Amino acid sequence: MADKIIENNQVSIMGKIDTGFTFSHQVFGEGFYTMEILVRRLSDSEDRIPVMVSERLLDVTQDYTGEYIEIQGQFRSYNRHEEKHNRLVLSVFARELKFVEEDEETVPLNQIFLDGYICKPPVYRRTPLGREIADMLLAVNRPYGKSDYIPCICWGRNARYASAFTVGGHVLLWGRIQSREYMKRIGENQTERRIAYEVSVSKLEYID
Structure with missing residues (x-):
């Protein structure tokens, strides 16, 4: 098991x-x-x-x-x-x-394979330059009833494909882990630099 x-x-x-x-x-x-x-x-x-x-x-x-x-x-x-x-x-x-x-x-070398389940409706959008993106949150089971929740980002054709996935859907995906800096607002006049992590998806399959 x-x-x-x-x-x-x-x-x-x-x-x-x-x-x-x-x-x-x-x-x-x-x-x-x-x-x-x-x-x-x-x-x-x-x-x-x-x-x-x-x-x-x-x-x-x-x-x-x-x-x-x-x-x-x-x-x-x-x-x-x-x-x-x-x-x-x-x-x-x-x-x-x-x-x-x-x-x-x-x-x-930066490779990841995940076999998990969609736990939020994917968010599909286009960048100002017209690039298609879909954000997904994947729940991946662990022993003893635990799960890991992994943010994933799809591009182009994969983004269009992922946009139709439904909550609870079973997904296999391959990609790499990427880091992204952003500024987090922590007060009225204060921001803090943070790093977000996500899986940049290169291939995915929806399992019926």
């Missing part, structure tokens, strides 16, 4: 470690820490991706900043209560990792 659940949420990324470790939480005496890695795009820009790692996988007392690492895992979410509302927090949960040599010829 657990193996089947893990198969429905698969992430492979490779990038440069850009931060130290920050303690997140503890489960049955096992500490979990977050770090951020920079993953190159084909366009040579970068995505900043948060990673959750167990102290059993990596020596969290060491500084690995600048090292290149390949990670296999899952894209997970949890709700963090902020002020008067909940904020969806996303990160890659590392199951396996290894340090790698960076090479100019290395093809950027």
Whole structure:
């Protein structure tokens, strides 16, 4: 059962470690820490991706900043209560990792596969330049009755296709994890820079 659940949420990324470790939480005496890695795009820009790692996988007392690492895992979410509302927090949960040599010829690695269910009506729109976009929120089941809620964005033909999906619909999708900076208004005259994470979809299938 657990193996089947893990198969429905698969992430492979490779990038440069850009931060130290920050303690997140503890489960049955096992500490979990977050770090951020920079993953190159084909366009040579970068995505900043948060990673959750167990102290059993990596020596969290060491500084690995600048090292290149390949990670296999899952894209997970949890709700963090902020002020008067909940904020969806996303990160890659590392199951396996290894340090790698960076090479100019290395093809950027950023792949995700999700098998889940539509939990909000997709939002279809066009940009001012006429590009078609559809936003989806996918619920991906985890063991023990839990689910991860993953924001996904579709483009062009995929956006038109996704716009017809209904809540509860079963979807398979492939893509990459991307980060996007935005300014959050936190007061009348105050804003804060934040980073949003989502799956940029390259292929999707609707399962009847």
